Amino acid sequence: DEIPSxxxxxxxxxxxxxxxxxxxxLENRLDLQAARLRQEAVSFVVxxxxxxxxxxxxxxxxxxxxxxxxxxxxxxxxxALGHNxxxxxxxxxxxxxxxxxxxxxxxxxxxxxxNYKQAEQSVYQATRGIDASILITLGFVxxxxxAISHAEQAVxxxxxxxxxxxxxPLTDPSSILGMLQTExxxxxxxxxxxxxxxxxxxxxxxxRFKTGLLGKANGLEDYAISFxxxxxxPR
Numbered sequence: 001d002e003i004p005s006x007x008x009x010x011x012x013x014x015x016x017x018x019x020x021x022x023x024x025x026l027e028n029r030l031d032l033q034a035a036r037l038r039q040e041a042v043s044f045v046v047x048x049x050x051x052x053x054x055x056x057x058x059x060x061x062x063x064x065x066x067x068x069x070x071x072x073x074x075x076x077x078x079x080a081l082g083h084n085x086x087x088x089x090x091x092x093x094x095x096x097x098x099x100x101x102x103x104x105x106x107x108x109x110x111x112x113x114x115n116y117k118q119a120e121q122s123v124y125q126a127t128r129g130i131d132a133s134i135l136i137t138l139g140f141v142x143x144x145x146x147a148i149s150h151a152e153q154a155v156x157x158x159x160x161x162x163x164x165x166x167x168x169p170l171t172d173p174s175s176i177l178g179m180l181q182t183e184x185x186x187x188x189x190x191x192x193x194x195x196x197x198x199x200x201x202x203x204x205x206x207x208r209f210k211t212g213l214l215g216k217a218n219g220l221e222d223y224a225i226s227f228x229x230x231x232x233x234p235r
Contacts, residue, residue, distance in 0.1 A: 008200060009233070012145045014138040017233065021137075021211050024234060025130045028212025032126045039119035046116050049109035055098040064089040133210050137203070141233070144200045151193035158186035205230045 026032065065088045069080035099105070165179035208214035213234045215225035 008148055008197070009145055010149065012142050014142060017141075017235075018134060018138055021134050021207070021234060022131065024211040024213055025134065026127070029126070029130060029210075030212065032123070032130065035119070035122045035126050039116065039123055042112065042116045042119045046109070046112040049105065049112040052105040053102060053109065055096065058095040058097075060091075060093040060095065062091045064091075130210070137207055137210065140203055141207070144196060144203060147196050148193070148200060151189065151196050154189040155186065155193050158182060158189050162186050201230060204233060208234060 066085070067080040068084035069076045162179065162182045165175070165182055168175065170176050170179065205214065208229050211234055214229055215223055
């Protein structure tokens with residue numbers, strides 16, 4: 001099927017698209033979101049390991065109630081609630097502990113901090129990868145837009161030239177040969193334009209994927225990709 005008009009832009013401004021695509025990728029890329037979640041999870045472990053180094057104070061409180069009824073039957077157990085009851089009892093206590101040279105806690109803290117640095121580096125690398133891929137893609141789009149423009153111009157010129165040959169009387173072999181050569185050039189330029197269009201369509205889908213805007217998911221088994229997702233640049 002023919003690609004609808006207006007899908008392929010006639011000009012491309014990289015400075016206009018670059019911040020939009022970067023913002024979309026930072027908000028929608030699942031790999032970056034996963035790296036951020038890992039970093040957040042490790043930060044809780046670091047906070048917990050830091051708290052383990054502090055002195056600990058525990059306040060304990062207990063309330064009790066007891067009775068006594070001698071016997072081995074089940075009824076004696078129930079009657080004990082009303083016999084020989086000294087009254088409710090309660091107790092409170094305060095426990096303070098301060099480990100000296102808590103090497104285990106210090107080791108756990110160092111390990112947690114190392115894991116946090118690693119998670120932080122993963123987020124940084126994912127962000128840098130997004131920036132680099134977007135910059136490279138911007139250059140590809142600009143090249144394809146120019147190439148499509150030149151290819152379509154060649155198709156128009158060869159189409160007009162072939163029409164002129166067909167209007168002229170073909171009375172000698174040179175004119176027939178000229179028409180055949182023009183027709184071959186038209187076929188070649190048309191195939192070139194179609195090939196560039198196909199590569200451009202792949203590039204658009206790749207841009208949608210890199211920016212996290214390829215399709216919409218309403219669950220793992222309900223993922224839909226629209227026609228615009230593979231034909232129009234994200235805006």
